[in-house]
Amino acid sequence: MGVMPALGEVLGEQGVRDVSAYVLTQLDARQLPEGAKADPVAGQKTFATLCVACHGPEGKGMPILGAPDLTHPNAFIYGSSFAQLQQTIRDGRQGQMPAQQALQGNDRVHILAAYVYSLSRQEQPPESR
Numbered sequence: 001m002g003v004m005p006a007l008g009e010v011l012g013e014q015g016v017r018d019v020s021a022y023v024l025t026q027l028d029a030r031q032l033p034e035g036a037k038a039d040p041v042a043g044q045k046t047f048a049t050l051c052v053a054c055h056g057p058e059g060k061g062m063p064i065l066g067a068p069d070l071t072h073p074n075a076f077i078y079g080s081s082f083a084q085l086q087q088t089i090r091d092g093r094q095g096q097m098p099a100q101q102a103l104q105g106n107d108r109v110h111i112l113a114a115y116v117y118s119l120s121r122q123e124q125p126p127e128s129r
Contacts, residue, residue: 003066006092007050018043019051020085027059027070033082
């Protein structure tokens, strides 16, 4: 997961709607909700300026940065509806796990990683699958 900066104050509400409209209609080929007052063309220009550094020029994302592929709605961590896109763009998302090496040291990080890995390998009762 990556960190999405809040852009609401930079873009204003219309800018947030426009970028959301561009992502929804151009990158993901969906329709805007009826009555949405947004301009995907203006959103594309803003996207090219502010969003390509993390999401790439075609919106395909950059996994190493935690930036999802915006052309696939199932890749959206916090939802892909027009309203959810606006919230993410306006308010940002802080989903990055903090680094632990400086606090824990290499040995403890290794032990913790082994433990977390083992959690996904334990047999679970049938009712919890």
